[in-house]
Amino acid sequence: xxxRIAPGAGLLCLILASGAAAAAVHDLTGASVSTLxxxxxxxxxxxxxxxxxYEARIRRLNPKIHAVIALNPRAMAEARASDARRAAGHxxxxxxxxxxxxxxxxxxxxxxxxxxxxxxxxxxxxRDATVIRNLRRAGVVILxxxxxxxxxxxxxxxxxxxxxxVGGLTRNPYMLDRTACGSSSGPAAAVxxxxxxxxxxxxxxxxxxxxxxxxxxxxxKPTVGLVSRTGIVPISxxxxxxxxIARTVRGAxxxxxxxxxxDPQDPATADANAHRANYAAALNPRAxxxxxxxxxxxxxxxxxxxxxxxxDRALAQLKARGAILVNVDDYHMAPIVKNENLVLLTEFKxxxxxxxxGSAPAVKVRTLRELIAFDNTHPREMTWFGQGLFIQxxxxxxxxxxxxxxxxxxxxxLAGADGIxxxxxxxxxxxxxxxxxxxxxxIDLVNGDAGIGAGxxxxxxxxxxxxxxxxxxxxxxxxxxxxxxxPKWSEARLLGFAYAYEHAARALPPPTFAxxxxxxxxxxxxxxxxx
Numbered sequence: 001x002x003x004r005i006a007p008g009a010g011l012l013c014l015i016l017a018s019g020a021a022a023a024a025v026h027d028l029t030g031a032s033v034s035t036l037x038x039x040x041x042x043x044x045x046x047x048x049x050x051x052x053x054y055e056a057r058i059r060r061l062n063p064k065i066h067a068v069i070a071l072n073p074r075a076m077a078e079a080r081a082s083d084a085r086r087a088a089g090h091x092x093x094x095x096x097x098x099x100x101x102x103x104x105x106x107x108x109x110x111x112x113x114x115x116x117x118x119x120x121x122x123x124x125x126x127r128d129a130t131v132i133r134n135l136r137r138a139g140v141v142i143l144x145x146x147x148x149x150x151x152x153x154x155x156x157x158x159x160x161x162x163x164x165x166v167g168g169l170t171r172n173p174y175m176l177d178r179t180a181c182g183s184s185s186g187p188a189a190a191v192x193x194x195x196x197x198x199x200x201x202x203x204x205x206x207x208x209x210x211x212x213x214x215x216x217x218x219x220x221k222p223t224v225g226l227v228s229r230t231g232i233v234p235i236s237x238x239x240x241x242x243x244x245i246a247r248t249v250r251g252a253x254x255x256x257x258x259x260x261x262x263d264p265q266d267p268a269t270a271d272a273n274a275h276r277a278n279y280a281a282a283l284n285p286r287a288x289x290x291x292x293x294x295x296x297x298x299x300x301x302x303x304x305x306x307x308x309x310x311x312d313r314a315l316a317q318l319k320a321r322g323a324i325l326v327n328v329d330d331y332h333m334a335p336i337v338k339n340e341n342l343v344l345l346t347e348f349k350x351x352x353x354x355x356x357x358g359s360a361p362a363v364k365v366r367t368l369r370e371l372i373a374f375d376n377t378h379p380r381e382m383t384w385f386g387q388g389l390f391i392q393x394x395x396x397x398x399x400x401x402x403x404x405x406x407x408x409x410x411x412x413x414l415a416g417a418d419g420i421x422x423x424x425x426x427x428x429x430x431x432x433x434x435x436x437x438x439x440x441x442x443i444d445l446v447n448g449d450a451g452i453g454a455g456x457x458x459x460x461x462x463x464x465x466x467x468x469x470x471x472x473x474x475x476x477x478x479x480x481x482x483x484x485x486x487p488k489w490s491e492a493r494l495l496g497f498a499y500a501y502e503h504a505a506r507a508l509p510p511p512t513f514a515x516x517x518x519x520x521x522x523x524x525x526x527x528x529x530x531x
Contacts, residue, residue: 027194028057030194037095037254047079051143054143057194064513068145069104075099075143082141092139093258094254096139098141099141101195102146104147107132110125115150115164116147116151116165117150119375129230134260134261146184146187147166148162148187150163152202154183155387156389156448157389157448161181161210162180167186172214172478172511174192174215174440175440178214178442178478181452182211184201186199187211187245191217192215198251200245200255202232202240203241208469209437209457209483211245213483214440214479216474216481218245218252218502221466221468222256223466223491224268225268225269226491228263238408239462250280252495253279287499291324291430293325293429293431293433294327294423294429295327296328296434302455304438307438307475311434311435314505326429331419333458336459339407339410340458340462342403343404343408345389345392346398346399346401353367356368368390371390375387385448420487432484434483435482436455436481437481439478465490467483468484470505472501484497
């Protein structure tokens with residue numbers, strides 16, 4: 001069983017001996033995948049030391065933000081095996097020994113997969129999800145379980161992002177009264193807080209991009225079908241995918257290289273091997289030179305003036321890096337947003353029932369109907385919001401319903417061929433760019449996510465196309481992200497654009513866990529006075 005997190009003392013940094021005399025200080029707050037990979041390769045640090053330091057940091061900081069549900073009790077043994085491989089000269093690759101957190105809707109053999117719900121507390125699977133098996137082949141150490149919006153934020157239209165009955169409420173490490181967004185709330189908040197250099201999240205529509213933007217980290221939503229969904233608690237076979245969340249673009253690229261690949265159990269991945277690549281190998285800080293980018297003006301009405309001011313600075317930085325910016329304003333989102341609900345509700349019922357049917361015997365809930373009944377008799381599940389989406393999904397008519405089939409086909413066309421593909425072709429641009437989200441809203445346990453407006457996720461999510469969100473700045477101490485949206489299988493190009501932009505953008509300061517914006521402002525004023 002997993003080790004539950006309790007408050008405790010931890011280390012701000014890890015002091016490591018290098019040879020007989022020298023010492024190196026590894027500040028876990030800003031440690032990146034590539035930095036730790038280099039340190040592991042040069043024997044400046046061992047995987048066991050990293051696991052111990054991250055576990056200590058999690059125990060110290062997690063009571064503030066509730067980003068981690070549980071530690072993996074086998075993490076140290078996995079780290080020990082990695083260190084032995086490396087000592088023998090048989091490291092499995094650049095990720096061997098890297099501790100990574102995993103969202104709690106992805107199966108890890110021997111650990112409960114709860115999706116944040118009390119109904120799945122005993123859902124201990126015998127096999128890893130395919131994406132976890134792929135990461136293990138690369139030597140990744142599974143550090144623990146990250147919190148999430150319960151059921152990946154698909155239980156109620158009035159939900160509170162980052163809350164689950166199992167993990168509690170994930171808070172934004174930049175300001176503790178602000179949302180971490182979701183549903184990959186825990187992975188993004190944990191990476192931002194230095195609890196891991198990287199984490200694995202999932203997205204159906206915005207669940208990687210939104211928390212990446214609001215927590216100031218990098219998040220990549222791949223093409224649907226590049227990364228297997230086998231062993232992941234489902235919402236939608238049309239839109240679901242796992243993706244990496246990391247401190248830097250290079251870190252996300254390194255993780256994606258290990259995650260991607262064809263899985264016979266997931267028909268959507270049939271072409272994955274033909275498109276997967278070493279995504280980190282081709283990263284180039286000059287990748288934006290001469291590249292035409294479409295500024296998605298049709299999305300900008302969703303954003304506040306302060307967000308748009310940061311976006312304007314990002315546009316100037318892109319131009320300074322050689323990008324050619326083209327305004328794109330000839331698209332209307334309303335039709336696809338209208339159809340999406342029926343697609344997700346119908347697929348959720350069918351695919352969740354199939355997942356639950358394969359659960360361990362100790363799991364007593366085997367269908368969506370039984371899950372609804374479980375929630376009705378467990379008040380803790382219904383503490384802050386109900387299960388309206390569950391009830392709507394239960395009423396759907398199945399995957400042969402003509403209305404569902406028409407909505408799905410229409411959306412794939414409107415978002416894909418007549419959407420992203422058309423816009424890129426007609427405007428002769430290689431990607432669309434937009435702010436990802438506004439700054440994080442104040443957590444509202446009464447009204448739910450009313451303060452979280454629409455971002456830029458729905459178009460690529462519905463098309464099943466990739467996009468990457470990278471920090472572009474802050475608004476009064478709160479991060480905001482920039483997204484690059486591309487056609488199917490364009491992960492390598494998008495990572496290159498984001499990497500080049502990352503080199504131009506000013507790095508975000510680390511989170512300070514300020515209670516609210518007033519405390520943040522007071523601290524900023526005091527710092528300026530001292531300066």
